Amino acid sequence: MQIDVLTIFPAFFDVLEVSLLGRAREAGLLDIRVHDLRDWTHDRHRTVDDTPYGGGAGMVMKPEPWGEALDALVPADAGAQAPPVIVFPSPAGARFSQSMARELAGASHLIFGCGRYEGIDERVFDYAATRGDVRMVSLGDYVLNGGEVAAMAMIEAVGRLVPGVVGNPDSLVEESHEDGLLEHPSYTKPAAWRGFEVPPVLLSGNHGAVAAWRREQQLERTRARRPDLLGPQD
Numbered sequence: 001m002q003i004d005v006l007t008i009f010p011a012f013f014d015v016l017e018v019s020l021l022g023r024a025r026e027a028g029l030l031d032i033r034v035h036d037l038r039d040w041t042h043d044r045h046r047t048v049d050d051t052p053y054g055g056g057a058g059m060v061m062k063p064e065p066w067g068e069a070l071d072a073l074v075p076a077d078a079g080a081q082a083p084p085v086i087v088f089p090s091p092a093g094a095r096f097s098q099s100m101a102r103e104l105a106g107a108s109h110l111i112f113g114c115g116r117y118e119g120i121d122e123r124v125f126d127y128a129a130t131r132g133d134v135r136m137v138s139l140g141d142y143v144l145n146g147g148e149v150a151a152m153a154m155i156e157a158v159g160r161l162v163p164g165v166v167g168n169p170d171s172l173v174e175e176s177h178e179d180g181l182l183e184h185p186s187y188t189k190p191a192a193w194r195g196f197e198v199p200p201v202l203l204s205g206n207h208g209a210v211a212a213w214r215r216e217q218q219l220e221r222t223r224a225r226r227p228d229l230l231g232p233q234d
């Protein structure tokens with residue numbers, strides 16, 4: 001999978017060099033390229049923003065650097081190549097989820113456009129739609145300073161679903177949200193620690209009882225912490 005990131009703060013993405021995604025990049029499973037949007041400016045100050053038409057607080061990202069960047073990343077004559085999915089992280093987007101992560105993991109080329117300030121000139125999204133499949137995506141109902149942290153979270157959630165990135169594919173099946181429920185609690189040795197004990201059923205060797213206990217824990221946790229996942233309660 002190829003992932004391109006457009007940002008005025010490439011340093012946010014330095015952590016992509018460590019851990020699982022770092023190894024996946026080294027192994028050639030993920031081809032992640034982080035680009036400085038200012039490389040597509042032409043003035044001395046490398047300007048990427050300007051005042052909003054109609055007035056108002058803050059600055060808006062200018063369309064020209066975005067247009068040139070998209071032209072560079074998605075050549076008009078891409079031929080038979082599938083058009084990329086172009087994700088713009090935004091608090092005004094559709095809510096990101098595990099199912100959206102699965103869907104994005106099926107794309108061969110993702111582009112993340114990270115906005116700052118009061119946002120990006122709206123025409124950039126119209127233009128991007130002529131080059132790919134545009135998605136406005138929110139990490140949640142709160143406001144970050146820009147799209148970078150949201151893009152990082154999405155890259156990690158999507159990247160780990162790319163085949164081969166997570167060594168043991170079973171661990172992808174058993175985690176929170178894969179079956180619509182939160183994950184059951186996990187324990188390791190020692191069996192007693194600082195007065196807290198591992199639930200005896202996990203030491204019983206009875207696989208059926210362990211599975212039933214885990215399922216019940218999943219339901220109990222989901223009811224307590226995320227009742228919305230269980231649908232309308234009446």
Ligand code: ADE
Nearest residue numbers: 089090091138139144150
């Ligand atoms: N940019 C600013 N806030 C955001 C959010 N909640 N999700 C995605 N991108 C954002």
